[in-house]
Amino acid sequence: MESVHFSSDKLQKTLQTENRPGSPGKLAVSLTFARRALLKIRYQPEQLLDVTFFPVLMTLMFTYLFGGALAGSTSQYLQFLIPGILVQTVIFTTVFTGVSLNTDIAKGVNDRIRSMPVWSPAPLVGGLLADAVRYAMASVVVLIIGLVLGFRPTTDIIAIAAAIVLVLVFAFSLSWVFTTIGLVMRTSAATMGISMTLLLPFTFVSNILVNPVTMPSWLCALVTINPVSLLTTAVRELMHNQFDWAAISWVFVASACFIAVFAPITMRLYRRK
Numbered sequence: 580m581e582s583v584h585f586s587s588d589k590l591q592k593t594l595q596t597e598n599r600p601g602s603p604g605k606l607a608v609s610l611t612f613a614r615r616a617l618l619k620i621r622y623q624p625e626q627l628l629d630v631t632f633f634p635v636l637m638t639l640m641f642t643y644l645f646g647g648a649l650a651g652s653t654s655q656y657l658q659f660l661i662p663g664i665l666v667q668t669v670i671f672t673t674v675f676t677g678v679s680l681n682t683d684i685a686k687g688v689n690d691r692i693r694s695m696p697v698w699s700p701a702p703l704v705g706g707l708l709a710d711a712v713r714y715a716m717a718s719v720v721v722l723i724i725g726l727v728l729g730f731r732p733t734t735d736i737i738a739i740a741a742a743i744v745l746v747l748v749f750a751f752s753l754s755w756v757f758t759t760i761g762l763v764m765r766t767s768a769a770t771m772g773i774s775m776t777l778l779l780p781f782t783f784v785s786n787i788l789v790n791p792v793t794m795p796s797w798l799c800a801l802v803t804i805n806p807v808s809l810l811t812t813a814v815r816e817l818m819h820n821q822f823d824w825a826a827i828s829w830v831f832v833a834s835a836c837f838i839a840v841f842a843p844i845t846m847r848l849y850r851r852k
Contacts, residue, residue: 605698605701608697608698608701608705609698609701609704609705609708610705610708611701611705612692612701612702612704612705612706612709613704613705613706613708613709613712614705614709615705615709616679616705616706616709616710617709617712627713627716629671629672629675629717630668630672630713630714630716630717630720631716631717631720633668633671634664634665634668634717634720634721634724635720635724637664637667637668638660638661638664638721638724638725638728639724639728641660641664641788642656642657642660642728645788646660649788649789653728653729654729657725657728657729657730658730658731658819659790659815660788661721661722661725661730661818662742662811662814662815662818663786663787663788663811663814663815664721664725664787665717665718665721665722665742665743665746665814666746666787666807666810666811666814667782667787668717668718668720668721669714669717669718669746669747669750670749670750670753670778670781670782670807671778671782672710672713672714672717672750673710673714673750673753673754673756673757674757674771674774674775674778675710675713676706676707676710676754676757676758676761677754677756677757677758677759677760677761677762677764677770677774678757678761678767678770678771678774679706679761680703680706680758680761680762681761681762681764681766681767681770682767683702684761684762685766685767689702699849699850700846700849703758703845703846703849707751707754707755707758710750710751710754711747711750711751714746714747714750714751715743715747718743718746718747722739732818732819733818733819733820734817734818734819734820738817738818738820739817739818741817742813742814742817742818745810745813745814745817745827745830746810746814748830748831748834749806749810749830749833749834751834752833752834752835752837752838753834753837755837755838755841755842755845756777756837756841757770757774758841758845759841759844759845759848760773760774760777762845762848762849763848781805781806781807782807784798784801784802784805785802785805785807785808785811786802786808786811786812787807787808787811791803791808806829806830806833809826809829809830809833810826810830810833812826813826813827813830
C-alpha cells in the first residue's frame with residue numbers, strides 16, 4: 580500500500596476551518612454543570628431524601644410530640660412551626676453542597692473538569708444553582724405537608740413566594756461556608772461531621788421551634804442576634820401578613836457577609852486543589 584505524505588502546509592489547511600466555534604459563556608457553562616448535578620438525582624434518587632422524607636419527619640415529630648406542650652394544641656403550634664421548619668429544612672440541605680464537592684474531588688472528577696477549557700468557577704457555581712433547585716423543592720414539600728396538617732397562612736401567594744425567595748437567598752450564601760469546609764476536609768464523612776457540628780447550634784439556638792421569651796436572658800440575647808432567628812422571624816411574619824423590614828434587611832446583610840467572606844476563600848482553595 581502506498582503511503583500518503585502531507586506537507587505541513589497541507590495538513591494545517593486541512594485541519595483549519597473557516598468558522599471555528601467560540602468559547603462557551605460563563606453562564607452557559609455554569610448552567611451545564613447545574614444540569615450535570617441535577618442529572619445525578621436521576622441515577623441516585625436517594626439524594627432527594629433530605630428534601631422529601633426529612634421535612635415530613637421533622638414536621639410530624641415536633642407537631643405531635645411537642646406541639647401540645649409548647650402551644651397548648653397541635654393546630655396552634657403548626658402556625659408557629661411551619662415557617663421555622665421550612666428554614667431548618669433548607670438550611671440543613673445546604674450541607675450537601677460541601678459533601679458533593681468533596682466527593683467529586685476525592686473521585687478525581689474535579690481534576691477532569693479542571694482540564695477542560697471552561698470558566699474555572701463554573702463547577703462551583705453550577706453546583707450551587709442545582710442546589711437552589713433542591714432548596715426550592717424542600718420548601719414546597721414543607722408547605723404541602725403543613726397545609727395537609729392544618730397550617731393556614733394569612734397572606735397571599737406573593738408574600739409566601741417572597742418568604743421562600745428570602746430563604747433561598749440565605750441558603751445560597753450559607754452554601755459558600757460548606758464549600759469551604761468541603762475543600763478543606765479530606766473525606767466526605769469529615770465534611771458532613773464538621774458541617775453538622777457547626778450548623779446544629781445555629782439552628783436549635785434560635786426561634787425555629789420555640790419562642791425565645793421563655794429562655795434565660797443571656798440565651799435570649801444570643802437567639803435574637805442569630806442570623807437563623809432573623810430569617811425565621813422574617814419568614815414567619817411574611818406568612819402571617821406582616822413585614823418585619825428590620826429582620827429582612829439583616830438577612831440580606833448576613834447573606835452578603837457570608838458571600839463576601841467565604842466565596843473568595845472557596846475560590847482560592849479551589850484553584851489550589
